[in-house]
Amino acid sequence: MRMGKLLRECLKSHEIRVGILLLLCSFLLMVISPEKVVPILIESIGISIWILFLTVIAVVISVAIHYFVPHDFAEKYLSKDKRRYLLYATLLGILTPGPVYAIYPIVFSLKNKGIQNHILVSYITGQTIIGPARAPFEIGLLGLNFFIYRIILAVIMGTLAGFLYILVSRIFPDIK
Numbered sequence: 001m002r003m004g005k006l007l008r009e010c011l012k013s014h015e016i017r018v019g020i021l022l023l024l025c026s027f028l029l030m031v032i033s034p035e036k037v038v039p040i041l042i043e044s045i046g047i048s049i050w051i052l053f054l055t056v057i058a059v060v061i062s063v064a065i066h067y068f069v070p071h072d073f074a075e076k077y078l079s080k081d082k083r084r085y086l087l088y089a090t091l092l093g094i095l096t097p098g099p100v101y102a103i104y105p106i107v108f109s110l111k112n113k114g115i116q117n118h119i120l121v122s123y124i125t126g127q128t129i130i131g132p133a134r135a136p137f138e139i140g141l142l143g144l145n146f147f148i149y150r151i152i153l154a155v156i157m158g159t160l161a162g163f164l165y166i167l168v169s170r171i172f173p174d175i176k
Contacts, residue, residue, distance in 0.1 A: 054102040083163070086122040090158030093126025094151065100128050117174055122162035129154040 030037045096103055107120055130150055138147045 051101075054098045057098065057102065085119050086159045086162035087155070089119045089122040089162065090126035090155055093123040093128075093158060094130050094154055095132060096123075096127045097132050099131075100124070103127050118162045118165040118169070121165040122158045125161040126154055126158035129157055 026037075093103075096106070103124065107124060110123070111117075111120060135147060138150065
């Protein structure tokens with residue numbers, strides 16, 4: 001009884017429907033042309049495992065946020081409309097490892113804690129522009145000054161993205 005209700009709720013989600021459609025298309029391709037699909041699957045198994053690993057880490061972080069950060073903390077400190085939180089969110093985004101798709105469980109958890117969208121935009125922008133995993137490559141290949149300039153620009157752009165979100169949402173209100 002509960003499982004059926006859960007399944008019906010899941011199928012209401014557009015994301016779940018698209019995922020199921022993609023799985024069905026993949027299966028259909030596998031049946032129609034296995035000689036072309038199997039080599040692609042073999043080549044992509046490593047990156048698929050890496051993506052799964054990063055997703056698990058992101059989910060663990062989001063669960064930790066859910067359990068260890070009290071709901072009133074987010075309401076009391078980060079959900080207020082203080083512009084300096086845009087800078088903090090950008091810096092936190094810069095320090096968050098992993099590719100951008102791996103941070104969305106974290107962002108979702110923060111949003112459920114009451115963090116406002118413009119702060120989330122700054123966080124995502126900071127993480128997207130620069131991340132700690134890039135540091136060794138950029139410093140080694142392009143030099144320390146290049147990396148420092150990128151950090152400075154990332155802080156400016158992440159904070160600016162949050163401000164721009166505020167301005168745009170005044171023209172086109174954010175529907176919650």
